[in-house]
Amino acid sequence: MSASAYCGSFATFLVGGETFALPVEEVDEVLLEQPLSPVPLAPPHVLGLLNLRGKILPALDLRQRLEMPPRTPGARRKLLVLRGRDETHAVVVDEIADVLELPPARWAPPPETLPKRLRRYVVAICATETTVLLALRSEAICGGEEDQ
């Protein structure tokens, strides 16, 4: 994703108390928590498969990807359906927040203090009055472990 992509609207959402953002055009829809079928031997960030109107998508755990502690059992979750170039994935988040208009000038590169292994997932940050937003790189979130 190039910097020029950062001129539109962003869907923001909460995971583990932090706020993240993705360009709205990458988010196809939001689902309530769904039953998932686990995939034996899959990498740990693949929580399972879900049936979205006959289409089968893997549900990915953002907490696992971003090295956050696992969610408390019983808490409700939401799923964001992300449409990539040729594959569609769902990511599990805690709560959906607002859609924000954020011009490119508001974004800054991720801080160097961010651990290097997380930097491939975070493309930029933006400080609002109340919180700090982390913009995610959806192809890195959805890509396999070794994909660049």
Added chain:
Amino acid sequence: MTTASEARDPEVLELFIEETTEALARVERLLLYAEKGDAPPDLMTRLFRDLHTMKGTAGFLALEKMASLAHAAEDLLSVLRETPARARPEHFAALLETADVLRKLMDAVKSSGDEGPQPIDELKLRLRAGASEAPAAPAAPQDPLPQLAHPIAIAAPAVAPAANGAPEAARAEAGDASVRVNVAVLDSLMNLMGELVLARNQVSTLLKAPADDEGSRVEAFGRLSGITSELQQTVMKARMQPVGRVFEKLPRLLRDLCQATGKRAECTLEGATTEIDKALVDAIRDPLLHVVRNAVDHGIESPEARIAAGKPETGAVAVRASHQGGMVCIEISDDGRGMDPARLRAHAVKRGLLTAAAAELLGDREAVELVFRPGFSTAETVTDISGRGVGMDVVRTQVERAGGQVELDSVAGQGTTVRLKMPLTLAIVPALLVESSGRRFAIPQAALVELVHLDAGQGSASIVEARGAPLLRLRGELLPLVRLSSALAIGAEPASPGGNVVVVSAGARRYGIWVDKIHDAEEIVVKPLTRELQKLRCYAGAAVLGDGAVALILDVAGVAALAGLDASARPQLASVRAIAEGLGPQPYLIFTVGAGTQCAVPLAMVARLEQVPAGRIERIGRSEVVQYRGAVLPLLRPEQLLPLGELPPAEEQQLVVFDFGRAVGFAVRAIVDVVDLTVSAETGRGAAPLTLGQAVVLGRTTLLLDAYSMVRKHVPDFARDSERPEAAGVLLVDDSNAMRAAVGGFLRARGLEVLEAHAGGPALQAVRDSRPGELQAVVTDLEMAGLDGFGLIEALRRERPDLPVIAWTQHESAAVHQRACAAGARACVHKLQREGLVAALAALGVGPLDEQARAA
């Protein structure tokens, strides 16, 4: 160096023609868009790439006119690529004419084998003139590309005008992903959609109404169900294509093969209108061409031989397609020499696939099946041996991957019939649902052999444990058993040995999948998994079940690999086990080792007995070997491995020679006898390592040796040599199919294993997916779409610095060679220097290359 024209392989030429036809169509289309002012932004780069590839491949095939004309056009394009503003209408006219002339040359090659008298010099001059105009020429920007307003005297293609030209150009190129659909089929789809909407309305009315109207609900369901199945059939029909699309190439292929081999054969085609799913048309193309090629190459005899055998001089190859029991059957039969079971057996023994004793046990029908074993045949060795059978293991793998089956009938002297049975569609497959640790999985019916219920150890089938590995004993055969819950790591193993076994076949290998429950068969719609999950290899996809839940579809070959079964199969090992585990009396060879301990091995495992003077035994490090019939035979001493009492060696050493794909000798004291023994699983209770148990034979306690484990464990490199015969691997990366086929064939003929990739991205993936040591070098083209050769070289330098890369290019300029080497290539070789490539590989120590190549 042999001239390329002599080595012009008809198959490579066919690929070249196919590829060039596509490229020329693309070039023409792009030029026509450019004329209309609709050029995609990377127009010049795309044109350049196509002509560059054409030049290289034509040069490789010694098609000199095509190569030099493409070269001239490439030069012009390379100038225009740098400064697009200099493009003028006459440039496009010259390029379009070039495409026409290239096509004429290619047609001449197609029909007569050479390029014919077509003049090219004047056109070449014009292209060169365009390329050499000084960049500073004042006239240059007079008519820059985007403003090309007036079409030149060439008809524009019949496409609807588009608001935006570039996407249109891109769409036109994505042609193969679309299908022609009969308007009548579309109309009936539309009607069914209308019906479906009505049915939905009916259901929604029912939902609002009081819920006690059973009759209406049943009626609504009946209607919905009827519409659904009709819709399913109609959509399927829209995907159907006549098999004839693949047949078109056959007469031509046959003619070329006859010309190349000096044989005579005629081809009859039947059932070309038989319809099959579009995806399957593509899946059967290669296997079908392969089988037809075999029919001529190895089935049909020379005209003289045919007359001598009382057959008509011209052989007959018949290809028939028909619907049979819900499948499409494509039958290829010839009236050639057929396969001789005796010679097949002998060949399998020679290739180390079977011991002589095991080969004797095979019936004629099973002997014919030998051609499906991996490693049975290679083009050089089999031509004079069997009627047919080159690469039949590959044919079987390809057909089975698409859910089909291969059958083979052959009568020595009368001919061979191969039947490829394909499902009508890939999208919906009948599958069996099984349950393990509370989860459901689907197994495609095509892989099923039979279902076995385990009745707590009773009945005809039972499970025996062989040193921790469960085996299913089924009607005198022992099959490896995979417990699904342990293979997928989904839960503890149940204590009781009950449950069900699904016997499946994966390629040549059969094995049992042990599950808790077997549910119903269901027709499932196969949905693909994401790439990340495809990499797990044990799942072929996923499906939504009738109750809305998602079930994974097992890939039986992947599950076998996961459980450590070699799916590409050394099936003889299972039979060796079966013999060792004892099913009825078997002949055993009894001998003594060391201080006189009596031992036994199944006679069927023994290749031969030998005696050598003790002085001929040499030590290499800690191992012993003996020079024997021109080869080095590793020796094992069972008394040292077990260990048992030892005695000083005798003057004459007695050897028992085993053949596990590679000969290994056991040094023994004396041969005692051959005795029929019945060995049961009980014999093996508490067996010592490397033995299968003990028995009392001829009044003495006798150790049953596990010869295969001894060899596997103690002969240095055995596991690697015998299980990785494909070691010296080269990954060949080139975007031209024809180039890959030509160079790949050339390298394979020199004993190298060649993997192929058509672009940098897939090449990088192939390197990541390769097993350690599988690849020894990468040979890559530089000009490719996507990740190009330079990018690939750099990526590999970062990821796999140990893996040498050779750049392989049509560029002559030293700058390109330097750039490739700067990026990390170990060498840069021009594409026309095939021997140079071999030398470069040899310099990197990549073998095995034959002796000639080494000397060169």
